[in-house]
Amino acid sequence: MTSKEFKLEAYLEELKPLVNIDCGTNTPAGVARIADMMTEKYENIGWQVTREDFGEQVGPGLLVTNKPEAEQFDIMLIGHMDTVFPEGTVAEWSLTHDDEKAYGPGCADMKSGLLNIFLAVSSLPEDVMDRLNIAVVMNPDEETGSTFSGEWLKAVAKKSKCVLVAEAARADGSLVKARKGMAHYVIEFNGKAAHAGNEPEKGVSAITELAHWISTLNPETNFETGTTLNFGTVKGGTGSNVVPDFASTDLDIRFWDNDAYAALEQKIADMVANPSLEGISINLIRKAYKPAFTPNEDSEKLMALIEETGKDIDLPITWQAVGGGSDANLTGSLGVPTVDGLGPIGGAMHSRNEFMVLGSIAKRLELLRNVIINIAEKA
Ligand SMILES: [Zn+2]
Structure with a gap:
């Protein structure tokens, strides 16, 4: 034809x-x-x-x-x-x-x-x-x-x-x-709730740990090499007077260089294993991935x-x-x-x-x- x-x-x-x-x-x-x-x-x-x-x-x-x-x-x-x-x-x-x-x-x-x-x-x-x-x-x-x-x-x-x-x-x-290439992660942070007025020292803020992740990982974006990170959603907390015991985020990573992604993946795994706050546990789920x-x-x-x-x-x-x-x-x-x-x-x-x-x-x-x-x- x-x-x-x-x-x-x-x-x-x-x-x-x-x-x-x-x-x-x-x-x-x-x-x-x-x-x-x-x-x-x-x-x-x-x-x-x-x-x-x-x-x-x-x-x-x-x-x-x-x-x-x-x-x-x-x-x-x-x-x-x-x-x-x-x-x-x-x-x-x-x-x-x-x-x-x-x-x-x-x-x-x-x-x-x-x-x-x-x-x-x-x-x-x-x-x-x-x-x-x-x-x-x-x-x-x-x-x-x-x-x-x-x-x-x-x-x-x-x-x-x-x-x-x-x-x-x-x-x-x-x-x-x-x-x-792309990777999509859902990351969940579990801390410990406490009254923000009476005993804030007993709480562990999931939102603070999430903020640490954002400020640590955002500088990895490099528009020249095309490796880019986007925290697309943040959720967490119940009110101003409660130390939040839960927060979560969607992280999207795009890249041309598969090795650059592998290095980032390692850095993320290290951050899961070593939270910046004591008493935080982190659950990392890779929802989608394409090299x-x-x-x-x-x-x-x-x-x-x-x-x-x-x-x-x-x-x-x-x-x-x-x-x-x-x-x-x-x-x-x-x-x-x-x-x-x-x-x-x-x-x-x-x-x-x-x-x-x-x-x-x-x-x-x-x-x-x-x-x-x-x-x-x-x-
Ligand atoms: Zn299609």
Whole structure:
């Protein structure tokens, strides 16, 4: 299929059932229905689908391949089936479009990416299909950090020569060559309550310890290297006359340098073990974590191949390094050449203004399909 044969109305018809389902990460039944639909599509073209169960808290994952016997994959394609939108969203807001854009929960992030992967691989020339071992992996929990599916994704990536992630292209059309790492902590401080007037000396203030953490860790932010810390919430205390026995905070850390994060992690562990106040206990919970992904030599070769492919179809390729994480962080940080942003152009993700640019679908589909063909040529 070239972009000239592309039929927008048919595409939107096919996209509609994938968007018009409440399938936030916390709605596993909805994610499972997406998995059912994708299973049917791939089984219809004769690919083998293996369903992965991650327990009741999240939906299933799908590992789809054209070569069930393969021990190594030439290409791993990744898309996630969940969205950030809670149950009830679709009743109020479903897929619509005007002349320029489609709107709807997850239309760009990343149902159109899932559909583009399917349309790209299902329209490959037969000889390309024969030559390549392809794995399409769809996970149910990317939006909450792939906590359940991360190890499974990484295991497939380790058997793959390269990874293409079909999250939406950036609003300016750029693909994504690097993503910052992130860690999200919840930190709880337990001290000892006391009357602030009668016997303050008997109290141990959880808020004072929390304040010590903020003042100790904030100077670790370095805008030049891109390691940044943000205490995003603080809670604690019951009134001015009570020494507070409890406080908590959310700490978000972003970084380009995985070693810089490791050093910070050690510093934080030391602060847990050695509170500044006697009588404080600290409970540290790492809620989410993604290592940084930055290009290595092999990813640069993959990027060059994508740029060449773009040239052939009159699509100039530009790259961005971005702050937000995706599953590309998991595979890229293993050293497996990884490129992201191979879906249609989208924007305002995670909001009710989320959109996907209609005029970008056909070209991006052609790009993805031709990248796969060109990888086959070099394989
Ligand atoms: Zn996404």
